[in-house]
Amino acid sequence: MVMSADLGNSSGLDRFKATYPEKFLNIGIAEQNMIGVAAGLAKEGYNVFATSFAPFIAMRSSEQIRMNLGYMEMNVKAVAIGSGVVMAFLGNSHYGIEDAAVMRAIPNLTVVCPADCAEIVKAVYAAAAHKGPMYIRLTGGPNNPIVYSDEYEFTIGKAIKLREGNDLTFIAHGTMVYESLEAAKILETEGISAAVINMHTLKPIDTTAIDSALSFSKAIVTVEEHSIIGGLGAAVAEYTAKLSKRPPQLSLGLPDAFIDAAEYRFMLTREGLVAPKIAASVGSFLKEI
Amino acid sequence: MDLERISAAARFMRTKILEVSHQCNLSAHLGGGLSMVEVMAALYTGKMRLRPEDPRWEDRDRFILSKGHGVLGYFTALLAAGLITEEKFATFQTNESDLIAHPVMNLDLGVESSNGSLGHGLSMAIGIALAAKKKAKDFKTFVLLGDGECNEGSVWEAVLSAAQLRLDNLTAIVDYNKLQSDGDSRQILDLGDLAGKFSAFGWNVCEIDGHDITAVVTALEQKFDRTAPKVIIANTVKGKGISFMENNNEWHHNRLTKANYDLAMAELGPTSA
Numbered sequence: 063m064v065m066s067a068d069l070g071n072s073s074g075l076d077r078f079k080a081t082y083p084e085k086f087l088n089i090g091i092a093e094q095n096m097i098g099v100a101a102g103l104a105k106e107g108y109n110v111f112a113t114s115f116a117p118f119i120a121m122r123s124s125e126q127i128r129m130n131l132g133y134m135e136m137n138v139k140a141v142a143i144g145s146g147v148v149m150a151f152l153g154n155s156h157y158g159i160e161d162a163a164v165m166r167a168i169p170n171l172t173v174v175c176p177a178d179c180a181e182i183v184k185a186v187y188a189a190a191a192h193k194g195p196m197y198i199r200l201t202g203g204p205n206n207p208i209v210y211s212d213e214y215e216f217t218i219g220k221a222i223k224l225r226e227g228n229d230l231t232f233i234a235h236g237t238m239v240y241e242s243l244e245a246a247k248i249l250e251t252e253g254i255s256a257a258v259i260n261m262h263t264l265k266p267i268d269t270t271a272i273d274s275a276l277s278f279s280k281a282i283v284t285v286e287e288h289s290i291i292g293g294l295g296a297a298v299a300e301y302t303a304k305l306s307k308r309p310p311q312l313s314l315g316l317p318d319a320f321i322d323a324a325e326y327r328f329m330l331t332r333e334g335l336v337a338p339k340i341a342a343s344v345g346s347f348l349k350e351i
Numbered sequence: 352m353d354l355e356r357i358s359a360a361a362r363f364m365r366t367k368i369l370e371v372s373h374q375c376n377l378s379a380h381l382g383g384g385l386s387m388v389e390v391m392a393a394l395y396t397g398k399m400r401l402r403p404e405d406p407r408w409e410d411r412d413r414f415i416l417s418k419g420h421g422v423l424g425y426f427t428a429l430l431a432a433g434l435i436t437e438e439k440f441a442t443f444q445t446n447e448s449d450l451i452a453h454p455v456m457n458l459d460l461g462v463e464s465s466n467g468s469l470g471h472g473l474s475m476a477i478g479i480a481l482a483a484k485k486k487a488k489d490f491k492t493f494v495l496l497g498d499g500e501c502n503e504g505s506v507w508e509a510v511l512s513a514a515q516l517r518l519d520n521l522t523a524i525v526d527y528n529k530l531q532s533d534g535d536s537r538q539i540l541d542l543g544d545l546a547g548k549f550s551a552f553g554w555n556v557c558e559i560d561g562h563d564i565t566a567v568v569t570a571l572e573q574k575f576d577r578t579a580p581k582v583i584i585a586n587t588v589k590g591k592g593i594s595f596m597e598n599n600n601e602w603h604h605n606r607l608t609k610a611n612y613d614l615a616m617a618e619l620g621p622t623s624a
Binding site for chain 2: 108
């Protein structure tokens, strides 16, 4: 079953609705009820994807997600469309800047944030096969830059190293995987060798991949289209903080602020979340440490 | 006969509510537990289709305690129906017990869902009832709400939704005892004409004395022409059956001392069940 809170068409679900009308339910503009109904359907054996825009599903109904998906572990996949700041001129009411922090804090919830459209397809298939509650955070839009042009294996909870490097490691998720790869190319021209890890699963976080990055990196750089509070940077730091020997970490992300709404790329550029700016931030950081 | 069995179960449940509340020596939600006894007895020892020896039976009727603090009226009904044992029941509010102050989902004990946060149960019940429709299953779904709980906006999202989905296999019961945690519901957030509200939202409505077992059973059996969910507005008395608890909100959540336990038990008299 796929459910929407009256955002089916703008979520790109019109084709699904037309093809499988009996498997689609627009519950109305009532996200809290949507999660509860999804849980009831899941309780009776249905595999339910409940969808809305990021703040509406993750925060309007966060307590419903806590009770039904977290506490009762109902097999519901909550899908957040348009997380991050891709909603551009729609403004902060529609941005997903805190959703990963909120969802990550709920016990039993798996949190996934795919890097490009191909990985979204893989993540959705993996989610359908996965028995248990999940939050799928979709950043960017239909024209996301391509990260994966070849077939690869996607496993929930297993990070993917996309680029080898000797000096530092980028750990990114969502749209920032592509930007990190591009930033690594820029750094290479400056004689800095950067590895890139796609940490598509934010929770449970792949500590083996982090360990491997820590073993050689002079710095860890986390990059995410999310507030610097509570997201990927925090998740990595929560794990590494207890280690006595670890490289310093640069956490790049959106500021702890309701930023001025503008065109999507314009905002990412202004907030330092495009490749040249990421590379520049890393360059300065390496000089400081 | 059904009515006699249900009456006996209701007397038994009240006795057990007092026993276990006294025994655990902790505060418990007595008032709202006592107000729902007849409704729960009618469901669990009368109208619900259950197999106590097979609690996960696929075709069982489902019950969701949306007013999750009503566990005293719930666990005693599970006890009366044979879904939990006396030994299990006696563990209420003790360390490592499955039975705490709010339901924790445990299908082997007949506890369908975890509750405690208000305004969740009706939505889940809708999902269950919708699943039954989709699978052409004939089990019914029941959900008990508190009147205070109906302050929650999510309840009204769900009320709209159940009517929209024409779920005539869903019955909601509102334990309308007119008191909530801080006092008189009419002074806090008045539900006013609750039956009229549900009716306006497209539900089939029965309004009854929730302590009249004949009325409860009749309402549960009542059929309507309109394909719509049913709500039973059960007018009840918080603390029903114990004079010093009735309509006295000090007993919303309180500890039952030995002296009060003896007084209350004397009022109930001997139980035959």
